[in-house]
Amino acid sequence: MDENLIGNALKFVVDRQPVVRLTSELRGDEVALGVLDNGIGIDPDYAEQIFLPFKRLHGRREYAGTGIGLAICRKAVERYRGRIWVESELGKGAHFRFVLSRVLDDKPPARLAGDFDE
Numbered sequence: 001m002d003e004n005l006i007g008n009a010l011k012f013v014v015d016r017q018p019v020v021r022l023t024s025e026l027r028g029d030e031v032a033l034g035v036l037d038n039g040i041g042i043d044p045d046y047a048e049q050i051f052l053p054f055k056r057l058h059g060r061r062e063y064a065g066t067g068i069g070l071a072i073c074r075k076a077v078e079r080y081r082g083r084i085w086v087e088s089e090l091g092k093g094a095h096f097r098f099v100l101s102r103v104l105d106d107k108p109p110a111r112l113a114g115d116f117d118e
Contacts, residue, residue, distance in 0.1 A: 001076055002035065004069040005096045009037035012094075027099070034097035042088040050086065073098070 009020045016038065023034040042050065053071040077084040077098045088094035
């Protein structure tokens with residue numbers, strides 16, 4: 001997951017030195033992890049859309065990629081009963097954050113719509 005988020009942070013920086021920070025915050029029984037960058041940012045109107053499969057905000061000629069990476073991140077986080085979101089403004093970088101439980105339990109990961117049978 002961090003590989004995808006860091007890769008995106010580096011990909012979406014233009015005309016300046018990229019700055020990428022990994023963030024963490026303890027919140028009771030949860031931990032919030034994130035990737036903060038100084039890239040092109042995202043219009044808040046698209047903050048949910050970017051996590052859908054094959055949804056791209058830019059053409060393939062502008063930025064390489066399939067549009068599946070953030071959807072995979074969301075699926076992985078939700079499988080472990082977490083949540084993922086982005087805090088951003090266009091032109092002001094982005095902070096992709098996800099929250100997971102710090103408490104280990106014996107429950108198997110959640111089955112989500114679209115999971116393959118094992």
